[in-house]
Amino acid sequence: xxxxxxxxxxxxxxxxxxxxxxxxxxxxxxxxxxxxxxxxxxxxxxxxxxxxxxxxxxxxxxxxxxxxxxxxxxxxxxxxxxxxxxxxxxxxxxxxxxxxxxxxxxxxxxxxxxxxxxxxxxxxxxxxxxxxxxxxxxxxxxxxxxxxxxxxxxxxxxxxxxxxxxxxxxxxxxxxxxxxxxxxxxxxxxxxxxxxxxxxxxxxxxxxxxxxxxxxxxxxxxxxxxxxxxxxxxxxxxxxxxxxxxxxxxxxxxxxxxxxxxxxxxxxxxxxxxxxxxxxxxxxxxxxxxxxxxxxxxxxxxxxxxxxxxxxxxxxxxxxxxxxxxxxxxxxxxxxxxxxxx
Amino acid sequence: xxxxxxxxxxxxxxxxxxxxxxxxxxxxxxxxxxxxxxxxxxxxxxxxxxxxxxxxxxxxxxxxxxxxxxxxxxxxxxxxxxxxxxxxxxxxxxxxxxxxxxxxxxxxxxxxxxxxxxxxxxxxxxxxxxxxxxxxxxxxxxxxxxxxxxxxxxxxxxxxxxxxxxxxxxxxxxxxxxxxxxxxxxxxxxxxxxxxxxxxxxxxxxxxxxxxxxxxxxxxxxxxxxxxxxxxxxxxxxxxxxxxxxxxxxxxxxxx
Numbered sequence: 001x002x003x004x005x006x007x008x009x010x011x012x013x014x015x016x017x018x019x020x021x022x023x024x025x026x027x028x029x030x031x032x033x034x035x036x037x038x039x040x041x042x043x044x045x046x047x048x049x050x051x052x053x054x055x056x057x058x059x060x061x062x063x064x065x066x067x068x069x070x071x072x073x074x075x076x077x078x079x080x081x082x083x084x085x086x087x088x089x090x091x092x093x094x095x096x097x098x099x100x101x102x103x104x105x106x107x108x109x110x111x112x113x114x115x116x117x118x119x120x121x122x123x124x125x126x127x128x129x130x131x132x133x134x135x136x137x138x139x140x141x142x143x144x145x146x147x148x149x150x151x152x153x154x155x156x157x158x159x160x161x162x163x164x165x166x167x168x169x170x171x172x173x174x175x176x177x178x179x180x181x182x183x184x185x186x187x188x189x190x191x192x193x194x195x196x197x198x199x200x201x202x203x204x205x206x207x208x209x210x211x212x213x214x215x216x217x218x219x220x221x222x223x224x225x226x227x228x229x230x231x232x233x234x235x236x237x238x239x240x241x242x243x244x245x246x247x248x249x250x251x252x253x254x255x256x257x258x259x260x261x262x263x264x265x266x267x268x269x270x271x272x273x274x275x276x277x278x279x280x281x282x283x284x285x286x287x288x289x290x291x292x293x294x295x296x297x298x299x300x301x302x303x304x305x306x307x308x309x310x311x312x313x314x315x316x317x318x319x320x321x322x323x324x325x326x327x328x329x330x331x332x333x334x335x336x337x338x339x340x341x342x
Numbered sequence: 343x344x345x346x347x348x349x350x351x352x353x354x355x356x357x358x359x360x361x362x363x364x365x366x367x368x369x370x371x372x373x374x375x376x377x378x379x380x381x382x383x384x385x386x387x388x389x390x391x392x393x394x395x396x397x398x399x400x401x402x403x404x405x406x407x408x409x410x411x412x413x414x415x416x417x418x419x420x421x422x423x424x425x426x427x428x429x430x431x432x433x434x435x436x437x438x439x440x441x442x443x444x445x446x447x448x449x450x451x452x453x454x455x456x457x458x459x460x461x462x463x464x465x466x467x468x469x470x471x472x473x474x475x476x477x478x479x480x481x482x483x484x485x486x487x488x489x490x491x492x493x494x495x496x497x498x499x500x501x502x503x504x505x506x507x508x509x510x511x512x513x514x515x516x517x518x519x520x521x522x523x524x525x526x527x528x529x530x531x532x533x534x535x536x537x538x539x540x541x542x543x544x545x546x547x548x549x550x551x552x553x554x555x556x557x558x559x560x561x562x563x564x565x566x567x568x569x570x571x572x573x574x575x576x577x578x579x580x581x582x583x584x585x586x587x588x589x590x591x592x593x594x595x596x597x598x
Contacts, residue, residue: 028482211454218445221434228396228432229446229500230417288436341435341486 035282036294038337042280042330043301046308053312065190067300067307069183072196073255074299077270078277079203080240080247082295083213084144085278087240088220088287093133093148094248094274096155098267101126101245102252103159106168106262115178122249129155130245134238152271160264168262183257192254199250200296207292216240221288276323277302280330284338301326345372346408347507347539348393348424353402355388362388364563365402370508375530375540377554379547379580381588385563386543387429390512393541394426395419420446423507427514431497433485440465440481443500468499473525491522498529509533510541515549527553547584551577561587 030037051058077094084091101122108118133151137144173179184191207213218226219236227233248267256262281298283290305326309319349369355362363385370376380386391397392404395416404411406422419426426432433442440458443465449457465481472495479488485496494514501509511530515523530540530553544550550557557580559567566587574580 205455209456209458211448211450211456214441214444214448214456215446217437217441218434221436222432225428225430225432225434226446228394228416228426228428230395230415230420231446232417288434339486341484 033291033293034337035291035334036297038333039281039291039294039297039301039330042326042333043297043304046301046304046326050304050308050312053314057311057313058308061188063307063311065185065188067303068193069190069258071300071303072190072192072199073251073258074270074274074277074303075196075296076199076247076251076254077244077274078281078295078299079200079292080244081274081278082281082283082290082292083203083207083216083240084244085283085285086207086220086287086290087216087237088223089137089144089237089240090275091133091144091148091241091244092271092275093151093155094244094251095267095269095271096152096159097126097129097133097245097248098252098255098270099159099264100129100155100252101249102256102262102266103163103168105253105256106170109170109173110168115173115176119178119253122253123246126245126247126249126252127242128245130242130248131238133245134241137241138234138237156268163264165264167264170256170260170262173257173260179257182254192258195254196296200292204292207290212236212239217288273302273323274299276327280327282330282334282338284334284340286340298330301330346370347372347406349403349405349408350389350393351403351405353389353392353399353404355385355392355397356400361563363392363399366560366563366565368558368565370539370541372507372539373534373537374555375534375542375553377550377557378541378543378560379550379557379584380560381584383562384560386560387512389560390426390428390510390541390543393419393510394424394428417446423505424510425501425504425506425508426510427494427497427501427512429512429516431493433493433496435486436484438482438484439469439479439488439496442485442496443468443481443503445500447503464503465499468503469495471502472499472529490517491519494518494522494526498526502533506538508539508541510543512543513545514542515544515546523549547580548577551580559584559587 047058057063077098081091081094104125105115105118105122108121109115133148136142136151137147140147182191182195186194207216215226215231215236218229218231219233223233226236251270252266255266277298278290278295279285279298280301281291281294281296283295302323305322306319309322310316347370351367353363353366353368366385366389368376368378368389378386378389388397392399395414395418398414404414411418411422434445437445440461444461449461449464451457462481469479469481479492485493488496511526514526518526527549530542533540534555542550542554551574554571556570557567557574558565559580561584567583
């Protein structure tokens with residue numbers, strides 16, 4: 001360590017009698033989690049409005065249990081997408097990756113192997129696809145927006161060609177230990193949701209207390225500086241796409257285990273809601289910062305809109321309008337809530 | 343015999359058909375302050391980027407303590423004890439001070455989990471050393487909130503985190519106030535007193551003359567002058583020389 005003692009190189013500014021807010025534990029928590037606290041407020045306000053509109057429907061546990069069963073599928077993709085957006089990239093290919101990984105899962109189960117092996121296969125395919133897509137974007141120097149859009153079409157096309165657009169029923173899945181562990185319920189709480197909570201906690205730690213998360217932030221903030229300081233910028237970028245592939249694989253596995261059926265459209269409907277979830281959650285689109293917890297809350301908010309609108313007694317035609325309203329209001333809220341340094 | 347820390351031999355760098363460096367020789371000895379001078383476009387920044395591993399030379403050798411290096415890149419440059427404070431400071435402005443100080447050199451334990459407590463206490467110590475005396479900023483403060491001089495402080499703190507053998511300061515006094523400039527000078531003398539080396543790049547010839555033990559002037563990709571301080575009478579000598587270097591070619595260009 002350095003033994004140099006120097007007189008000040010910089011001036012510190014006026015002496016303050018109170019410690020900086022970033023130094024007080026509560027202050028630091030609020031500052032660090034400003035965006036997720038904001039997203040949570042949006043969700044609670046929305047919930048309150050729905051509740052007032054139809055107290056009977058929104059006080060029944062069944063409604064929440066059904067949301068908590070399907071929500072994890074969105075969470076497994078929204079959270080890795082926070083890493084991608086923080087790294088200054090975007091991925092539009094995860095719906096097709098979810099389709100491909102769940103197809104791998106279905107094939108292995110159909111062939112009579114243990115479902116746990118099918119999960120390993122799905123995760124392997126997901127990470128491999130993620131690496132491939134990442135390498136294509138990073139090493140060929142393509143725009144991730146356009147390249148992943150192309151990959152999404154191509155991969156979905158391959159899935160349709162390979163399966164002739166036929167679904168695969170997996171009735172044998174119902175009585176396996178894997179299905180009991182991953183899609184039963186514990187004291188009325190769907191197991192999927194508990195796994196998703198575990199995943200979110202792990203990802204928060206990865207994002208804030210791991211070298212990978214630290215380098216993702218720096219690469220998204222200033223890739224030139226990251227390179228000058230010896231960070232392998234390209235490798236970090238490829239890794240976030242591989243991580244996205246892992247998330248899409250988990251989403252594919254959980255979604256297939258809910259229905260015991262693989263659909264050729266598996267993943268299709270998730271593109272826009274998952275992207276909306278990331279931004280509703282408070283991760284800004286310019287890279288360098290973001291919030292994993294916010295992304296999960298954003299997924300909750302977005303997943304809730306459809307059920308909420310119908311449950312509140314409005315016609316399904318209102319759903320899209322509310323999607324848009326929530327996205328715009330959240331962006332306005334976060335804009336006011338965050339200081340932009342670049 | 344002085345200890346030769348780093349040597350660049352006949353470094354050439356071309357971008358397409360344009361030669362930025364046409365064969366530069368440069369060395370830095372242990373414990374000296376080398377001043378690198380040159381006009382805009384002389385190739386100073388290109389040379390610094392090669393030294394820090396950001397750019398690969400088209401040809402030429404880099405020797406660390408007499409041994410040629412291979413697969414030169416920023417990580418290897420830093421691992422060989424070369425720390426660069428870039429002109430733009432190379433900071434990630436949306437990140438905290440501590441994340442910037444440990445950029446590319448995160449303190450991680452098993453499986454890559456960060457030792458955040460140790461990073462914070464190290465950052466606090468470095469911030470004290472370089473003079474963040476006030477309580478306004480903490481290691482958690484976001485760099486985007488800091489002034490230019492304070493950001494320079496963070497970049498310097500990062501450079502002295504490890505015992506660097508050579509600290510490269512690229513235009514460290516540009517856009518700094520007089521007092522901040524004096525502090526940078528003080529820092530340079532401290533580093534030299536501790537037996538380590540500085541490569542000081544500057545536009546302001548008076549600044550470079552005041553601080554350096556030896557001068558190298560490069561012009562249009564070539565080193566055109568190398569003198570010890572005792573061979574140069576005054577900063578005006580250096581200015582006259584640089585104007586002489588610039589003049590004849592300018593006239594040649596005009597006489598086409």
